[in-house]
Amino acid sequence: MFRKSQFMLFFIVVLALLLILAACGGESPAPEPATAVPVQEAEPTQEVVSEEPEPEVEATAVALQLAESGQLGSYLTDAAGMTLYTFANDVPGTSNCYDQCAVAWPPLLLEEGADLTAGEGIPGELATTEREDGGEQVTYNGWPLYYWVNDAAPGDTTGHNVNNIWAVAYPDTLVFLGGNDELGHFLVGSNGLTLYRFNPDESGKSNCYDQCALNWPPLLVADGERPTGNAGVVGELGTTTRDDGDIQVTYNGMPLYYWVNDEAPGDATGQGVNDVWFVVPPYSVRLGKTDELGDFLTGANGMTLYTFAMDEENTSNCYDQCAVNWPPLLVQAGEAPVAGFGVTGELGVTQRDGETLQVTYNGMPLYYWINDEAPGDTTGQGVNDVWFVAAP
Numbered sequence: 001m002f003r004k005s006q007f008m009l010f011f012i013v014v015l016a017l018l019l020i021l022a023a024c025g026g027e028s029p030a031p032e033p034a035t036a037v038p039v040q041e042a043e044p045t046q047e048v049v050s051e052e053p054e055p056e057v058e059a060t061a062v063a064l065q066l067a068e069s070g071q072l073g074s075y076l077t078d079a080a081g082m083t084l085y086t087f088a089n090d091v092p093g094t095s096n097c098y099d100q101c102a103v104a105w106p107p108l109l110l111e112e113g114a115d116l117t118a119g120e121g122i123p124g125e126l127a128t129t130e131r132e133d134g135g136e137q138v139t140y141n142g143w144p145l146y147y148w149v150n151d152a153a154p155g156d157t158t159g160h161n162v163n164n165i166w167a168v169a170y171p172d173t174l175v176f177l178g179g180n181d182e183l184g185h186f187l188v189g190s191n192g193l194t195l196y197r198f199n200p201d202e203s204g205k206s207n208c209y210d211q212c213a214l215n216w217p218p219l220l221v222a223d224g225e226r227p228t229g230n231a232g233v234v235g236e237l238g239t240t241t242r243d244d245g246d247i248q249v250t251y252n253g254m255p256l257y258y259w260v261n262d263e264a265p266g267d268a269t270g271q272g273v274n275d276v277w278f279v280v281p282p283y284s285v286r287l288g289k290t291d292e293l294g295d296f297l298t299g300a301n302g303m304t305l306y307t308f309a310m311d312e313e314n315t316s317n318c319y320d321q322c323a324v325n326w327p328p329l330l331v332q333a334g335e336a337p338v339a340g341f342g343v344t345g346e347l348g349v350t351q352r353d354g355e356t357l358q359v360t361y362n363g364m365p366l367y368y369w370i371n372d373e374a375p376g377d378t379t380g381q382g383v384n385d386v387w388f389v390a391a392p
Contacts, residue, residue, distance in 0.1 A: 062110050062138055064126065065119035066171060072157060073226050075168035076122070076140060081154025084108060084145045088165040088177045088232035092142030093129050105146040105159075105166070107137040122171050143230070145169055164283065164341040167231035174221065174249060175256070177232030177282055180266045184301035186279035187233065187251060189219055192265030195256045199276040199332045203253035204240045216257040216270075216277070218242065219249040232282050235338045251280055252336050278332060284359055285329075285347060285366070286340030287392060293378055296389035297343065297361060299329055302375030305366045309386040313363040314350045326367040326380075326387070328358040343392060361390055 063079040076084045085105065089096050097105055110116055110128050116138065118126050124141040131137050137144045148159030148166070160168050175195065178188030187195040196216065200207045208216055221227055227237040227249045235252045242248050248255045259270030259277070270277050281300030288298035297305040306326065310317050318326055331337055337347040337359045345362040352358050358365050369380030369387070380387050 061115040061117065062108065063115075063117045063119065064122055064138075064140070066121050067155065069155075069157060072160065072168055073228060074121070074171055075157070076145070076171060077154065078108065078147075082147060083151055083155075083157050083159065084140075084169045085148055085159050085166050086140075086143045086169045086231050087146060088167075088230065090144050093139065095129060095131055095137055095144040097144075097146065098132060102133075104149050106149065107131065107135060108145040108147065110136045110138050112136070124171060140169055141173070143169070161231075161234055161341070164234050164286065165231050167229070167233070170228040170230070172225075172228065173230050174219070174227045175229040175233050175237060175251070177230060178265060180268060183268055183271065183279055184281070184299075185232065186268070186281055186300075187229075187256070188265065189258065193258055193262050194266075194268045194270065195219060195251075195280055196259055196270050196277050197251070197254045197280050197332065197335070198257060199278070199334075201255050201334065203334050204238075204250065206240065206242050206248055206255040208255075208257065209243065215260050217260065218246065219256040219258065220246050221249055223247055234283055234340065252338060254280075254335060256280065282338070283340040283343075284331065284337035285343050285361065287342040288376065290376060290378060293381065293389055295342065295392050296378070297366065297392055298375065299368065300340075303368055304372055304376075304378050304380065305329060305361075305390045306369055306380050306387050307361075307364045307390050308367060309388070311365050314348070314360060314365075316350065316352055316358055316365040318365075318367065319353065325370050327370065328352065328356075329366040329368065331357050331359055333357065345392065364390070366390055 064076050065079060066074050067077045067081060068074055078084060087097050087105065095107060116126050127139045128136040129139050129144060139145065150158050157168055159166050174190055176188050176190065177185055178192060178194065179185040189195055198208050198216065206218065221239060227239060229237055238250045238253065239247050240250050240255060250256065261269050268279050271279050283300055285297050285299065285305065287295050288302065288304060289295050299305060308318050308326065316328065331349060337349065339347050348360040348363065349357045350360050350365060360366065371379050378389055381389050
């Protein structure tokens with residue numbers, strides 16, 4: 001009986017322990033939601049700091065393409081068709097357009113890591129130059145490229161020839177604006193060497209062959225090629241067929257040549273050779289300005305031009321010592337004077353004694369003053385109450 005009682009007591013104790021354990025086991029999943037909370041909160045935090053730089057820093061590619069104009073021929077644009085320009089005051093590989101200039105003429109920039117490509121038919125070399133303000137500006141054959149703030153849509157070319165120093169960027173440029181300190185601006189070829197005109201030539205016809213053409217190589221193009229000029233080349237470029245069949249470039253009708261003895265850009269050793277060879281100014285008359293007198297006419301060299309009150313329309317009355325003190329602005333036979341930007345009156349030519357041809361403005365002969373030493377000088381204004389700066 002005692003053993004049976006002990007057994008029963010043992011059984012009851014064991015059963016009670018099992019019931020307690022079962023009850024504790026049913027409550028064990030309760031903490032699981034609490035441990036899951038920090039894991040769920042960590043996921044959005046990881047997304048915020050995840051490094052995905054490509055969409056935000058991806059550089060925009062620059063792709064040049066060609067557009068066509070009936071007046072200008074082929075010229076360069078960006079991928080959206082907006083016209084690109086070159087600046088005559090630049091030099092290859094260097095931009096000289098900053099501050100307000102760069103506001104009006106925004107440079108075409110290449111972002112770091114971006115691609116630079118040229119479309120079909122663009123043969124020149126694409127590169128970049130580092131600007132003083134830190135940007136990398138795209139260049140074509142060394143010349144920095146720009147937009148014009150007043151172009152509103154693809155196909156607009158309103159910046160062409162602005163101030164005679166801006167021009168659409170051509171895929172092939174044959175004639176550039178060059179010069180030196182002595183002669184001022186004149187035309188040069190794509191190699192930078194000076195171009196000349198030959199006085200015995202006629203408009204649209206070369207008279208330089210054989211030994212002459214060896215000493216004065218003509219500027220040639222392929223048959224059907226349209227010659228183009230950069231900013232500042234404001235006259236008309238054309239071609240003429242030579243007697244030997246070659247196609248020679250002309251400027252305002254007059255054939256263009258190099259001189260065999262010029263060795264480097266800026267050389268103009270052919271100027272005045274035999275009194276028949278001369279550099280080619282891009283224009284005969286342009287605008288100058290001072291605070292005191294405002295706008296007035298200057299020659300291609302920037303020197304002030306004057307009129308003489310004793311002259312008559314298309315007739316000069318200044319000769320001998322007068323012409324020594326007041327040298328007339330002359331052109332060669334067959335040469336048509338070219339007006340620069342802002343010169344709105346009529347340029348013409350009058351014959352002086354002999355065969356000398358003098359440029360006129362609205363019929364009045366034009367002169368320099370021997371005592372002016374630099375562009376901007378106007379010391380001839382009011383001399384003897386008969387000499388005055390030529391007003392535009």
